[in-house]
Amino acid sequence: MISASPRLDAHVHFYTAHDLESVAASLPYSLPSPHPLKEYLDTLIDAGKKPYLLNNVHLSILPDSENVFASFLELNQLQQSDPQRYGDIHLVGTIMADPDYATDQRLSHPQVAGIRIVLHNAKPTSISTNAYSTPAWQELLTRLQPHHHIHIYACEAESNLRVLRQLPKHITVLIDHLGTCHPERGANEPAYLALLQEAKIRGNVYFKGPGYRTSIHPIAAQPFVEKILQYVGPQRLLLEATDAPHVGTDQEGVPYAHSFTPTQAFDYVERLAHLSSLHQGVSPETLLRATASDIFPNLYPQRPTMNNITERVISFPVSYSDETIDLQGRVFLPEQVDESLPPVVFNSGFTGGVSMYGQLMSKALAARGYRVMTYDVAGFFTNRQVRNTFVANGKRVTRVSLADQVQEMLAAISWCKQNFDQMPAVASWAMGSSASLAAVIELAKQGGEQIPFYIPMSYTSLTDLQNLRADAQTAHRDIMQLDPMSAIPPFDTGTAQTRLGYYPLDVDTQAYVDQQLGAYTDASGVDHWPGCEAVTASSYQEYITFNPEADLPTVTGKLPIALIVHGNDNTLHMPAESVRLHALYSKQQPKAELLQVEDMQHGQQLIADNPIFQSLIQRIDQGIRTR
Incomplete structure (x- = not known):
């Protein structure tokens, strides 16, 4: 281990x-x-x-x-x-x-x-x-x-x-x-x-x-x-x-x-x-x-403080399949930038980035000298009005599009290259790791410049995630039969009312994320987590077929060195998911490393003062510096 x-x-x-x-x-x-x-x-x-x-x-x-x-x-x-x-x-x-x-x-x-x-x-x-x-x-x-x-x-x-x-x-x-x-x-x-x-x-x-x-x-x-x-x-x-x-x-x-x-x-x-x-x-x-x-103060890494970090709101253009529009993002800059380090793009999962874990991750990395760019995905929080949101029957409905999120990641990478004159490292959380994996594969297929380092955390295959449902087969059949624009609950928490929910989530996990992520969103002055009342059936219908892993064996271009991170005690996104990803990824990039973190669950330890989080940031920093 x-x-x-x-x-x-x-x-x-x-x-x-x-x-x-x-x-x-x-x-x-x-x-x-x-x-x-x-x-x-x-x-x-x-x-x-x-x-x-x-x-x-x-x-x-x-x-x-x-x-x-x-x-x-x-x-x-x-x-x-x-x-x-x-x-x-x-x-x-x-x-x-x-x-x-x-x-x-x-x-x-x-x-x-x-x-x-x-x-x-x-x-x-x-x-x-x-x-x-x-x-x-x-x-x-x-x-x-x-x-x-x-x-x-x-x-x-x-x-x-x-x-x-x-x-x-x-x-x-x-x-x-x-x-x-x-x-x-x-x-x-x-x-x-x-x-x-x-x-x-x-x-x-x-x-x-x-x-x-x-x-x-x-x-x-x-x-x-x-x-x-x-x-x-x-x-x-x-x-x-x-x-x-x-x-x-x-x-x-x-x-x-x-x-x-x-x-x-x-x-x-x-x-x-x-x-x-x-x-x-x-x-x-x-x-x-x-x-x-x-x-051993001269050699063992010390944890920096998160003081003296400047936050700057930026906008960056994203070319979707049907239009090009600007998204809002945020850049975190340390008082003393370490120019030898690449910038970092952080993206999160289902419901956002900067308004949730993006703040925590960005400040922790900026404290170590990194320039960090992050953003909320289109349809949520600071980018709620931009795209993928509409009102139906008095309820705000959000379309979650992983295809859109891939383009957003590519655009964020491009923005960092243009503004910092360096390709960024990419750190991703949960479902965001699926979108970023697709983006990394796309860069490899294009044959151009690749990012230098990739950190997918708590990765999961979206099809395997459905195994958490009480009756995955029946729920899948019923959601696939719905009109794509039908509204479904954001989560399936195991009740009759939520069984057609977009994302399976047990009650205990929902309770901790509501408290933890709700605190982030409330402090940011945006919609309370999860930032949506309902999602479209198409959100599920599209993501259930989204599988960038399937493209890994056929990639002929260069993949970045990777540090694939997963908590050993994660009961939402199972550790076996990252083990499988590492096995596939390392066939194309032998320098890929699997980091299985003891006593780490899903996001419960993602708190600034938690020793597991501090150690995680330290390992990410070490991985980037010694790549």
Whole structure:
């Protein structure tokens, strides 16, 4: 499964047989196997778990961290030899916390993220009260730069606490393995609670996973995660780490390497995050990696704010089959435009764009430097009077035309090309993804300039959507027999009165969209969602035969790189729809990627402050930048 935000491994060790030679004779146990960078990366990439950022942490058995610096060079060589496979991977390192080793020169390396204090099973009484306040240590601590952190590894909570209390309070601290490797003492161990309380007071102490050194069973590690959340909140937790190659043994003496591979370690932390999120009101993804930009501020993407964005109303000509008329649109411009990025066109589904999710998506992307253009489709909201609306028997009836929406998308792309001198990326939501797919295919058939990147979200085949009806066959037969201009309900919500509705929608989904999208439309000063009282029977009769997927196998022109997005918990537009689209699309464009978002439903998470939405925007941004 692909994560919505960039995957990271906040704790991994890379070393070679050469690195181990110097310690082979001094270890009290058998020498671990080498763990080379390339082998690790190839394993994850081939498993569909390609990381964005890795932290190569100082390995305690080595006398120095030269293996960390060597890994920087190795990744650079891999990226030069195969930029497509390794080019968008970033690597930082945490080096040995030794006053003589952690020199200014080494700490000034742009990929060094901090220093690591390793205490293993050191008893609290073995740590003197001034162990980290000697002149040599004080000098080392002054060499740390604002983006550096101190990484503490001790199995005992009290040992972690004794070290923490000696460190300057302005330095960010990252405590390993949830702060304890003793599950038998429980999450209410007094020393553990004292550690959490000290972290709470300081405000810049983070707790890191993966958690399996606390317990190899996620259910047993869960109480410790929940206790961390209780004291310091999700903004101080970073679970996503593997600690590969999993050296050492668990509390029963079983080698961790017998229980985990890197991919299994990722599965473990995802399970732990899921369990811990169930009663906390946060998403698993927040617990996995939302704080990564705090710990690795120079490399992990940070979420920009949506401030200082200018909105401008524009008009653009659309050539329909029978006339050319102007539609109103809106452009969202950041205070500082990133000219290296293409503009973006966003279109939505059945009932609109700018008056609903268009505002949210456009502002989120503009905050990252994009110029975004969006619009309401003809017949709805700001473009209600333009086309496709009439009054019959005192009721306003709207004709929904996907053929028209394809032309509107092509016109929006053309407007961006003319006004920004670049072909735009296209992001589409729900039924809008069907219209945009047809537009992208049309550009390919024309053989001219293609858009650079395509993001269909919550895609569905319109025929498959009918499976949500209580009696799809009968409803289809009855609607197809109606006069094309007959008025039918906008939605089929499963009642006798709505069974001939245009769009099947269960009652629960209708309730959330009425509240969520109604708030958008009310704030915009346009008709309350859905923006129509009834639609024409022709709307259904035409869209049931609209199937751009059927054209994909025969496309001979260039299709854009695509990021096909779908929520795994979507019960309206089923995830299998995007899986099928990806299978077809990737035959024509091998760089197409399927992004299945954990815990994402249909539109319930499309809220500015929702971590899933924030992560989604981050992945879209990453996809466009690294295309």
